[in-house]
Amino acid sequence: MRVPVSWLTEYTDLPEGTTGRELAEKLIGLGLEVETVDRVGADITGPIVVGRVLDVEELTGFKKPIRYCRVDVGTANGSGEPQNIVCGARNFSEGDLVVAALPGAELPGGFAISARKTYGKVSEGMICSASELNLWEDHTGIIVLPAGGAEPGDDAYGLLGLREDVLDIAVTPDRGYALSIRGVAREAATAYGTPFRDPADVQAAGAPGKGYPASVADPAICSRYVLHGVTGFDPEAPTPMWMKHRLALAGVRSISLAVDVTNYVMLEVGQPLHAWDRATLSGPIEVRLARSGEKLETLDHVTRALDPDDILITDESGPINLAGVMGGATTEIGLSSTDVLVEAAHFAETHIARASRRHQLSSESSRRFERGVDSALQPAAATRAVRLLAELGGGTIDEGYTHIADEAAVEPRPIVIAADRPDRVAGVAYGRGRVVAALERVGCTVEQEAGGEAELRVTPPTWRPDLTDPNDLAEEVIRIEGYDGIPSIPPRAPAGRGLTPSQRLRRSVGRRLAATGFAEVLSYPFMGERDLDGLQIDAEDHRRSALRLSNPLSEDEPLLRTTLLPGMLKTLVRNVGRGFHDVALYEIGLVYSPRPGAPERAPMLAVDRGPAPDEQESLARALPEQPRRVGAVLAGDREPATWQRSGSPTTWADAVEAARETARSANAELIVRAARYAPWHPGRCAALYVRVEGEERLVGHAGELHPRAVAAYGLPERTCAMEVDLDTVEAAGGPASAPAVSGYPVALQDVALVVGDGVPAAEIEEALRTGAGELLEDVRLFDVYTGEQVGEGRRSLAYTLRFRAPDRTLAAEEIAQAREAAVAAAAERTGAVLRG
Amino acid sequence: MSAPNNQYDPVEVTPLHPDEVARMRHEALAAIAAASTLEELKQVRLAHAGDRSPLALANREIGALPPSARADAGKRVGGARREVGEALKQRQAELEEERDARVLVEEAVDVTLPTGRLPQGGRHPVTTVAERMADIFVGMGFEVVEGPEVEAEWYNFDALNFLPDHPARTMQDTFFVESPSGGESGLVLRTHTSPVQVRALLERDLPVYVVAPGKTFRTDELDATHTPVFHQLEGLVVDEGITMGHLKGAIDEFVHGMFGSGLATRFRPSYFPFTEPSAEVDMECFVCRGASVGDPANPCRTCSSEGWIEVGGCGVVNPRVLTAAGVDTDRYSGWAFGLGVERTLMFARGVEDMRDMVEGDVRFTSAFGMEI
Numbered sequence A: 001m002r003v004p005v006s007w008l009t010e011y012t013d014l015p016e017g018t019t020g021r022e023l024a025e026k027l028i029g030l031g032l033e034v035e036t037v038d039r040v041g042a043d044i045t046g047p048i049v050v051g052r053v054l055d056v057e058e059l060t061g062f063k064k065p066i067r068y069c070r071v072d073v074g075t076a077n078g079s080g081e082p083q084n085i086v087c088g089a090r091n092f093s094e095g096d097l098v099v100a101a102l103p104g105a106e107l108p109g110g111f112a113i114s115a116r117k118t119y120g121k122v123s124e125g126m127i128c129s130a131s132e133l134n135l136w137e138d139h140t141g142i143i144v145l146p147a148g149g150a151e152p153g154d155d156a157y158g159l160l161g162l163r164e165d166v167l168d169i170a171v172t173p174d175r176g177y178a179l180s181i182r183g184v185a186r187e188a189a190t191a192y193g194t195p196f197r198d199p200a201d202v203q204a205a206g207a208p209g210k211g212y213p214a215s216v217a218d219p220a221i222c223s224r225y226v227l228h229g230v231t232g233f234d235p236e237a238p239t240p241m242w243m244k245h246r247l248a249l250a251g252v253r254s255i256s257l258a259v260d261v262t263n264y265v266m267l268e269v270g271q272p273l274h275a276w277d278r279a280t281l282s283g284p285i286e287v288r289l290a291r292s293g294e295k296l297e298t299l300d301h302v303t304r305a306l307d308p309d310d311i312l313i314t315d316e317s318g319p320i321n322l323a324g325v326m327g328g329a330t331t332e333i334g335l336s337s338t339d340v341l342v343e344a345a346h347f348a349e350t351h352i353a354r355a356s357r358r359h360q361l362s363s364e365s366s367r368r369f370e371r372g373v374d375s376a377l378q379p380a381a382a383t384r385a386v387r388l389l390a391e392l393g394g395g396t397i398d399e400g401y402t403h404i405a406d407e408a409a410v411e412p413r414p415i416v417i418a419a420d421r422p423d424r425v426a427g428v429a430y431g432r433g434r435v436v437a438a439l440e441r442v443g444c445t446v447e448q449e450a451g452g453e454a455e456l457r458v459t460p461p462t463w464r465p466d467l468t469d470p471n472d473l474a475e476e477v478i479r480i481e482g483y484d485g486i487p488s489i490p491p492r493a494p495a496g497r498g499l500t501p502s503q504r505l506r507r508s509v510g511r512r513l514a515a516t517g518f519a520e521v522l523s524y525p526f527m528g529e530r531d532l533d534g535l536q537i538d539a540e541d542h543r544r545s546a547l548r549l550s551n552p553l554s555e556d557e558p559l560l561r562t563t564l565l566p567g568m569l570k571t572l573v574r575n576v577g578r579g580f581h582d583v584a585l586y587e588i589g590l591v592y593s594p595r596p597g598a599p600e601r602a603p604m605l606a607v608d609r610g611p612a613p614d615e616q617e618s619l620a621r622a623l624p625e626q627p628r629r630v631g632a633v634l635a636g637d638r639e640p641a642t643w644q645r646s647g648s649p650t651t652w653a654d655a656v657e658a659a660r661e662t663a664r665s666a667n668a669e670l671i672v673r674a675a676r677y678a679p680w681h682p683g684r685c686a687a688l689y690v691r692v693e694g695e696e697r698l699v700g701h702a703g704e705l706h707p708r709a710v711a712a713y714g715l716p717e718r719t720c721a722m723e724v725d726l727d728t729v730e731a732a733g734g735p736a737s738a739p740a741v742s743g744y745p746v747a748l749q750d751v752a753l754v755v756g757d758g759v760p761a762a763e764i765e766e767a768l769r770t771g772a773g774e775l776l777e778d779v780r781l782f783d784v785y786t787g788e789q790v791g792e793g794r795r796s797l798a799y800t801l802r803f804r805a806p807d808r809t810l811a812a813e814e815i816a817q818a819r820e821a822a823v824a825a826a827a828e829r830t831g832a833v834l835r836g
Numbered sequence B: 001m002s003a004p005n006n007q008y009d010p011v012e013v014t015p016l017h018p019d020e021v022a023r024m025r026h027e028a029l030a031a032i033a034a035a036s037t038l039e040e041l042k043q044v045r046l047a048h049a050g051d052r053s054p055l056a057l058a059n060r061e062i063g064a065l066p067p068s069a070r071a072d073a074g075k076r077v078g079g080a081r082r083e084v085g086e087a088l089k090q091r092q093a094e095l096e097e098e099r100d101a102r103v104l105v106e107e108a109v110d111v112t113l114p115t116g117r118l119p120q121g122g123r124h125p126v127t128t129v130a131e132r133m134a135d136i137f138v139g140m141g142f143e144v145v146e147g148p149e150v151e152a153e154w155y156n157f158d159a160l161n162f163l164p165d166h167p168a169r170t171m172q173d174t175f176f177v178e179s180p181s182g183g184e185s186g187l188v189l190r191t192h193t194s195p196v197q198v199r200a201l202l203e204r205d206l207p208v209y210v211v212a213p214g215k216t217f218r219t220d221e222l223d224a225t226h227t228p229v230f231h232q233l234e235g236l237v238v239d240e241g242i243t244m245g246h247l248k249g250a251i252d253e254f255v256h257g258m259f260g261s262g263l264a265t266r267f268r269p270s271y272f273p274f275t276e277p278s279a280e281v282d283m284e285c286f287v288c289r290g291a292s293v294g295d296p297a298n299p300c301r302t303c304s305s306e307g308w309i310e311v312g313g314c315g316v317v318n319p320r321v322l323t324a325a326g327v328d329t330d331r332y333s334g335w336a337f338g339l340g341v342e343r344t345l346m347f348a349r350g351v352e353d354m355r356d357m358v359e360g361d362v363r364f365t366s367a368f369g370m371e372i
């Protein structure tokens, strides 16, 4: 809502010298979100004065007719002599008052005015149009001021409202009344404690009951309906300059006097109005809901299929208006309309809101109805409109007007509150007197409840349909008293338990990965089928079963991710594109997959009580599964080349190690097995498992990516990746228990085992551990050899076994026995042969 | 070695003669002083302090002296040996020091050479700033709770008093999830962390003091100041006798913990469906502390010379929300607030473009390290 301060001050007085910014601060303090304060003509400087056109010389021989004018600018030019000005407009005559910019003035866009030669004459300034001054749109010519309104030489700044402040207010949904000069003026009056003159405080013209025939099918869709007419109106009467100017400042385009008046009154009092050419109406008007199959062409020339929930204005021809949202094209008021019928109605908020959404039509009218319009305002608003029409466009106001109302439905409901409720909400002792005064200030009627002093019976004013609950009234009191008065009291929470294990784990995983060279990314959780194609994921894979957004930002990414990889891989590509070749990234975040057996639609529960456990359960069943994952992607050198050593390229092992780091953070043991799984290289993919309550569970994969996935994403060769389900890893881990730390000497034994090259190292190590028994402290693989010495299809793995006892120094025989047992177990399980 | 002999006179036994002892001592000390390497000193040690050195041999003779003469001779020889021993030790130390100085200088390296092996990693500043924000409240006794990102409309809207046809419901541009058959699923990407309020109230016993950090979604295109995926930190307190004063107190603690002590805050009346009364919170600009207001010569980029920075929204939990969550509104009341994580980061660390937080450029993330 754009509010010119001069319009506001018609209805309240601001202290002398109050600036727009000061007013804005005050209104912000009361809860109006003033976003900007614009100064009209802030980019106009220098002499802009009133001039009288003395005589006009028509210049010919140019592409268009040009006028050379002598303009009396009083003494504004210093000399008192008439100013000679060349002008291309033709909408004025000798004797007219115009606006002249004299040399030294500067107009919007840095346009400096000086005496210059043009069309063979010296032009000593410029006669201005409204568009040139950025006042309002007008291509008909220059501004012609009303006769007698000013004298030549007068400063034009005040006259044109240049330097006036306009407040732009973002109106929150609860403050529909602030979508009007009336509402904002009332708040300004409250802020300054000045009197408020209500523009809607007008006596209705004529008498109710003898107006245009109309009926309302159901008061629930329209609680008040007023029609008032003017006959003999001059359809060509121009909109006066002052109205054009105010409409422009408020951001509304001038169309015709009849339309401008309805907009002007709407801006002023907040009541949306509609004006018809009575000649285009056929028979009585009925306000009713749409019937299925009905259609209406609206003013924007879109033919709309109507919904049985749409409120319509109809006559015998059928629908003529989409009520409260937009008028119909067939009854649009035109330049030949001499009989004007003005409609002022109070339509049901929810219907208008739904219609506006349904038809994707947000209008000045629907915005106001959605937020709630003063339910008693309609007769006054219609009166104000017909008076302006009669006054500015001639014509006679009808003697009677239509007034259909269900008074019981529109009457505000009283709210009973404890007199100290605002005190208890704010934590401030206002006392009963101040509470009552504040409520009365916003327009409420306050009575003492029968119960005594402790309770108040508060009836909100008709323009505040948002006041329905005790806390609404508390807020009114607190904001009128000022939010500044709320004290700051330290909170008094009981001792909490801090973070959950899951939250601590996430921090720990992040720190580990970051400390080992990974940079965290937070990619958008959206993806498309193409991303999955690129990963070589086949049609049956569960990752293809993804939730779809009905309104995605990009048609390429309508799905919610089922894997972290696409987002991370694209981020990797972006980094490579920016010249970083050795990149390691990680992400911790949710993936989403439909829950098997979920209902088609999540239930809508009641809000007048807490949901029962089975109702909560029904909601939980409708939600998708949203496990938390950790992913990592790497490319280039894991250890970039330095002066000491050449770089070591990223391998599958770095991806597996990232998974191990994750498991270590959770204190969980990671089991690694060879696997084939998209998008990984079939020979370089590890499936990762943990044990949860004795059950082995797959938690993810790691390794080098499949060359086709690498190509599809445009990744560097040999890019590696891992993705692990963090929730399951967490379940497998737990707090560490203290180990027994033995102080007895260690015994180291090296063994080299030759095995078939298909035997996984993890199996050999597992066998060594089992065979070696309790004396084994650790096993470490220190060499892998393939070559002639071990023969084709075989490899040699060399391990160091560390033995130690908790309670004694180990004897040589014990050590030898344990070592032999370890080797024997490896031989038995994997066919390993001790290398001689 | 000779047996004791009472007639034996040490002065008569040449090696024990004072002059002789003095000579041996002198020779030894001279040799020690002359040794110029550790190897030479080793030879000197053998010659003058070894088992077969003159002084060692002289010492053996003492046993053969009559008891009356032993003490005197012992003192003489012992003193000489001690003195030689000291000199050896001292010379040894001197020579070692010389050697160390020489060798260690030879081993000197350029310690300014680069030392890193792994590329520099880092945690995303949005993550770490959200943690820090939560930790400030954890320090006040709050617990950290979380909820799903794909959320039922009932939790995201209805239970929070966003009624189906209220304009507030369309105010937040919502991502809707399709049902399996392409219809309305009743699921959305949560538009705020506020549904976690309702979940916390349903899941926990009262009183409740919690903060809920997390991802939130709105259908904004990415630009310098908007991103469709962003992060919030929601706070909720429900207890007996709760007022807006406690809310202001908690917000003050947060502002002081995050941006510096002594910063003023102010509440402006506002509107949120789930709080009533509602307020926007501003804090005094921590950079200029208001000094830039009306001083065009010293503009402040952080607050655009307004003197105040918008921190977030808050208010008294609308009793309708408490009712929908099954809380007895006669006994309990509460307040809630919502803070923007990206916004906090922008102010706290001077991030100027939202896109930097979204694109995942390693330079951006690594610059923030592990903690913020």
Ligand SMILES: [Zn+2]
Pocket (backbone or CB within 6 Å): B285, B286, B287, B288, B289, B290, B292, B300, B301, B302, B303, B304, B305, B306, B307
């Ligand atoms: Zn500042």
